[in-house]
Amino acid sequence: MSLRFEELAWQETPLGEVSLRRRHDPALDVDIYEVKLGDEFLMSSLFPVAEIELAHLGLAAVDGNALNVVVGGLGLGYTAEAVLTHERVAAMTVVDALDAVIDWHQRELLPVSTPIVTDARTRLVHDDFFALMRRPPASDSIFDAILVDIDHSPRHLLNENSAGFYTVEGIRQAAAHLAPGGAFALWSDDPPDEAYSAVLGEVFGTVEAHVVSFANPLTGGTSANTVYVASTVLG
16 A cells, blocks of 8 residues: 655756655545645646546648657656657657656656656656757757647746747747658646737647636536647748
8 A cells, every 4th residue: 555645756956856755645646746946836647537538639741750849847747758659750859847856757766657668669868848949950959840839838837047038039940850741839827828929820730729628527527728729831
């Protein structure tokens, strides 16, 4: 039987104290993995549906095989693990600014860590994803799909340093890292934001805001996240 509560890892980072904990919910009879940054809850394994759909929806917008995918934000690993379920994917780079998070997965502390770190297609990179997108694209940073799950939403940021990423110029810089026919997808905790869709529309010819609904066992009702998918870079 699992302990009712256990802190699996803790580390000081440039963004503050980050911790991984596991607690057993007797009402649901499940182990729940949670990440906190300081006093703020970042993510929970109780609600992985939209993170998984980020991978599926993003890749559905890309044709072809031998796809090269980058995931911005490793977190609990659900997006990365879902990417690897697609046989069309030949390589996946996952970029996270917190080396502690990468370490958790390398130590296989989380439910989906093992399939991520043991898959030869995976490369885990400790870097600032937003800085990577600002850099001129190199031959090793051209991707068929860019999947992003870092901030709570384009309006609710973990760090103000990422604000520029959600502007037209920021999206143009990201789009420069896409191969022809590639797609950009982003997870958001907020409802669809017409203003952000308009920003994406300045750079991409096709923009969709998918509402991903899922059962919320804490409330007994339904919750929802948004996954933006954009493709066809405008000239």
